[in-house]
Amino acid sequence: MNIWIYILVMAVVSYLIRVLPMTLIRRPIKNRLIQSFLYYVPYVTLAVMTFPAIIDATLNPVSGILALIVGIIAAWYGAGLFPVAVVCCMVVFVAEFFL
Numbered sequence: 001m002n003i004w005i006y007i008l009v010m011a012v013v014s015y016l017i018r019v020l021p022m023t024l025i026r027r028p029i030k031n032r033l034i035q036s037f038l039y040y041v042p043y044v045t046l047a048v049m050t051f052p053a054i055i056d057a058t059l060n061p062v063s064g065i066l067a068l069i070v071g072i073i074a075a076w077y078g079a080g081l082f083p084v085a086v087v088c089c090m091v092v093f094v095a096e097f098f099l
Contacts, residue, residue, distance in 0.1 A: 063095030 055064040
C-alpha cells in the first residue's frame, strides 16, 4: 500500500513541476537575470550529476580525478567528445594499473 502512495506523490510532484510554469508564466520573460539563470539550469544539473559519477566510477578516486583533469584539458584544446572519452578511458586504465 505504501508504494502506491509514493508513486502518487512522485506523479503529482512531476506533474506540478511541468504544469505550474506553463500556467503561471504566460508572458515572455524579459528579465536578463532570470533568462540567464534558466539558460544555465540544464548545464548545472548535468554537471552536478556527472562530476561525482566520474570520480566514483573508478576503483581509485585518484584515477577518476586524473581522467577528469585530462579530459578537461583535451576538451579545452578542441578535442571532440569521442576523443576526450577515449583519452579519459586510457588515463583511467593506466592509472588503475599503476595505483
